[in-house]
Amino acid sequence: MKVVVVGSGAREHAFASALSRTADVVVTPGNPGIPSSVATPPEELEADLFVVGPEAPLVAGLADRLRDRGVAVFGPGADGARLEGSKAWMKQLLVDAGVPTARHGAFDTLEPAVAFLDTLSGTYVVKTDGLAAGKGVTVTADLEEARRTVAAFLSGEAFGDAGRSVVIEEGLIGDELSVFALCDGTRVVPCGWARDHKRVGDGDTGPNTGGMGAYSPVPEVSAGLVDRVMDEIIEPTVAALRRRGIDYRGVLYCGLMGPLDDLKVLEYNVRFGDPEAQVILPRVTSDLAEHLMAAAEGQLREAPTLDEGAAVTVVCATEGYPSAPRSGDAIVGIGAAQGIEGVEVFCAGVAAAPGATGKVDPHAIEDGALVTAGGRVLSVTGRGSDLTDARRGAYAAVEKISWPGMHHRTDIGADLT
Numbered sequence: 083m084k085v086v087v088v089g090s091g092a093r094e095h096a097f098a099s100a101l102s103r104t105a106d107v108v109v110t111p112g113n114p115g116i117p118s119s120v121a122t123p124p125e126e127l128e129a130d131l132f133v134v135g136p137e138a139p140l141v142a143g144l145a146d147r148l149r150d151r152g153v154a155v156f157g158p159g160a161d162g163a164r165l166e167g168s169k170a171w172m173k174q175l176l177v178d179a180g181v182p183t184a185r186h187g188a189f190d191t192l193e194p195a196v197a198f199l200d201t202l203s204g205t206y207v208v209k210t211d212g213l214a215a216g217k218g219v220t221v222t223a224d225l226e227e228a229r230r231t232v233a234a235f236l237s238g239e240a241f242g243d244a245g246r247s248v249v250i251e252e253g254l255i256g257d258e259l260s261v262f263a264l265c266d267g268t269r270v271v272p273c274g275w276a277r278d279h280k281r282v283g284d285g286d287t288g289p290n291t292g293g294m295g296a297y298s299p300v301p302e303v304s305a306g307l308v309d310r311v312m313d314e315i316i317e318p319t320v321a322a323l324r325r326r327g328i329d330y331r332g333v334l335y336c337g338l339m340g341p342l343d344d345l346k347v348l349e350y351n352v353r354f355g356d357p358e359a360q361v362i363l364p365r366v367t368s369d370l371a372e373h374l375m376a377a378a379e380g381q382l383r384e385a386p387t388l389d390e391g392a393a394v395t396v397v398c399a400t401e402g403y404p405s406a407p408r409s410g411d412a413i414v415g416i417g418a419a420q421g422i423e424g425v426e427v428f429c430a431g432v433a434a435a436p437g438a439t440g441k442v443d444p445h446a447i448e449d450g451a452l453v454t455a456g457g458r459v460l461s462v463t464g465r466g467s468d469l470t471d472a473r474r475g476a477y478a479a480v481e482k483i484s485w486p487g488m489h490h491r492t493d494i495g496a497d498l499t
């Protein structure tokens with residue numbers, strides 16, 4: 083089977099690595115650290131299956147355009163991608179489906195928005211309705227700050243047009259959990275669960291990021307609990323999509339929060355998480371390409387099997403990330419890190435070193451062959467028999483990697499070991 087993976091980050095690298103066990107994989111546009119990256123746009127490539135990694139092209143209708151060519155696509159059309167592309171639409175769908183979620187209101191003018199804030203207590207959560215590169219959420223316990231935030235969003239000052247429509251919701255308390263499922267339009271099967279670390283600093287301090295690390299599985303979460311999430315949350319969501327005439331074929335990433343016996347949906351994403359993909363996909367032991375093809379063709383019968391072990395991924399970021407990431411620093415140690423048993427290094431914000439002679443060999447990356455090009459540069463995954471073992475491998479690998487100003491969290495999965 084020939085598979086085209088669309089995207090350029092560590093998640094797409096993890097997809098490519100897992101798929102290439104059984105399929106011929108090309109990644110577009112990929113990056114110089116991902117094998118078989120090509121610059122040709124997906125619309126001009128031939129393949130049996132297209133797998134779309136990030137949300138932006140899905141929201142923009144890439145899966146529809148590819149399907150119009152008659153090819154199999156794993157990834158929802160623009161209609162289903164509204165689950166992530168419009169939080170107001172997603173929340174209404176959840177209410178219609180009877181799925182538990184934080185109490186909310188959707189607003190595009192200030193007065194009713196502020197009146198709604200006055201009905202909440204505890205913490206106030208203000209979100210852009212549309213995509214804002216993962217940054218459009220403010221959580222505050224201060225009513226005055228919440229009011230200022232709403233005003234800044236609605237005026238366009240904070241996020242431009244993306245902020246002119248907001249969702250305000252009550253703050254939930256508890257740990258977060260990400261549950262992943264594959265959907266073929268009707269049937270839905272579980273595909274692992276994970277927890278990510280969104281804050282930049284150890285101990286969950288500092289600003290929010292795209293994700294600084296993740297681990298899977300989550301020890302206190304049982305398969306039985308995930309079955310309940312499937313039955314009570316994800317299945318009803320798919321049924322509600324169908325009632326709206328939406329044939330959703332792709333990943334459902336369900337972000338949950340709360341005490342384990344009272345989980346509520348925070349968000350749906352229409353793609354795998356990054357960095358969650360980097361701890362789930364390496365654990366898949368069945369034929370991932372077959373599962374994704376079955377979902378794309380409406381023939382999904384079996385859930386992927388994941389190994390009995392665990393995986394931990396640590397994101398290595400550039401100086402200044404998340405506010406002002408610096409680029410252009412030479413990266414050393416990827417090859418040495420990859421030499422550690424059970425370790426995979428997934429490349430995201432990297433570029434070929436300027437002026438270097440010869441092409442970068444993504445299978446054996448030499449010191450200095452790649453330079454930093456973006457905030458989250460590498461995602462270093464360790465696998466092991468349990469989380470302690472996986473964490474040991476991941477951090478032994480991170481120790482080998484360096485560039486000026488590189489930073490990473492030192493406590494990914496630490497509270498568990």
Ligand code: AMP
Pocket residue numbers: 184207209216219221251252253254255258280337339348349
């Ligand atoms: P979202 O993009 O909706 O997942 O929000 C990003 C992050 O903001 C989440 O991962 C949570 O950490 C936090 N967050 C979002 N909604 C809530 C909520 N209702 N209560 C508490 N924290 C929230």
Ligand code: GLY
Pocket residue numbers: 216278292293351354355356357358
């Ligand atoms: N890890 C969070 C996300 O992918 O949205």
